[in-house]
Amino acid sequence: MTIVTKVQQQPEVSKAELEGLHPRELRKIVREGRWTGGTEGLARGYAQANLIILPKEVALDFLIFCQRNPKPCPIVEITDPGSPMITQVANADLRTDLPRYSVYKEGKLVDQPSDITSYWRDDLVGFLIGCSYSFEEALLNAGIPLRHQEENKIVSVYTTNVPCVPAGRFAGPMVVSMRPVKRDQLVRAVQVTSRFPATHGAPVHIGDPSLIGVDLEKTDFDTGVFELAEDDVPVFWGCGGTPQAVALASKIDFMITHKVGHLFVTDKLSEAIAAI
């Protein structure tokens, strides 16, 4: 296996310069260390994915956990155990091709590097988990506005009181994202997102937040809070933060994830991975 070290040899680029780039070109710039910022709004139309890297000894249980909780944990690709290479949704190296990572030891954040080559071990397995950026574009295309984009905030994320189906050492509540939807667009919002089971799919809950243990004022992870108008209904989708939160809570010796908002950009058009 070739060891790739990310050394910045060319100047950083601005977000404006990245606009319209194909994911391959974008990942090259990221690999060169010239972009270490967030990926929201980049490579529009292409699916992005959450990253979790775990030791092989817990990979089977984690995979069973994801299979049992497909709404929050839709798996997009799994690497061969020991290999950091993505081969299906892109040709890419997980050690260098994301702009920034979070490295955890014994459940504690220890580093947020832009390159994890020095952290890679031969017993690691990489998991890409679907991300809601994909279906958000479909919502916009269907004429359903996204409040957090309009207000330039991060989408609201909440930890519910709904338990995931456990598997081995992995257990915990479902994490959800919330978007306010106008009452007369509810049906369309369900239809549109149902087409994308690989990126969380249909909502897990519509309406009264208290029924899933959520107080709209109290978001997790410093995400946005939105004021609801009278004709706004809060709609909740499974969130890729779930497997991360669950893996973190299980206090695995070693885990690497993408840094929040700094996702893996695939070569797959979101529309190309829709179920129908």
Place this chain on the structure above:
Amino acid sequence: MTIVTKVQQQPEVSKAELEGLHPRELRKIVREGRWTGGTEGLARGYAQANLIILPKEVALDFLIFCQRNPKPCPIVEITDPGSPMITQVANADLRTDLPRYSVYKEGKLVDQPSDITSYWRDDLVGFLIGCSYSFEEALLNAGIPLRHQEENKIVSVYTTNVPCVPAGRFAGPMVVSMRPVKRDQLVRAVQVTSRFPATHGAPVHIGDPSLIGVDLEKTDFDTGVFELAEDDVPVFWGCGGTPQAVALASKIDFMITHKVGHLFVTDKLSEAIAAI
């Protein structure tokens, strides 16, 4: 773990007596050893599933294989390693709740019992894989006739020249089922089956069989051959025979599957597991 031995204490039942039974009642009769025949046409409306049981040491690679080949290998449920219990799509014991099994050692069929309690080991993992019986009912409901049911044959199954994406020791060609569809019903057939990604989903090929290395006269596994009328188009779907064939070819020490046609009957209505 309670050891359940299947001892027949009541007389066998006829297939006619099983008609209209709920899956729970059907599995009880199967567990009592009173029905060891096929499951096609039973518990209509409920999803059935293929079974593969493998040692834990190959389970991770097998699961990665299935994730990479979702059309032929859609996973419906995975047991906790070491446990034969199904808890999500039914409350059931995989050792007793299927009418008949095939037991393989070193890639060779060694037994076809109606109970595998004596074969169970603490390192085994059970996989339920979606079965096309589910979407066949949806096709019928949409007014698309099924030739093999009309002619009382087994649906045609072929091994293609299309390689699956390999994972670890698991590699091999995709196995498909073929149903002739009238040209003017092609679009509807794609739409209807696309709704069921958990049971193979949309077709993998439409039309000229030679493009996927198939000679329609030469089926695999002694399945049916159908004469095509001029307005018939052969339509091919991923088949649950794929993971079995691939696992068999990889010569795993030990593997148990359902016997062909003797499937696991879930408590889930097919319509309830549709993507949309």
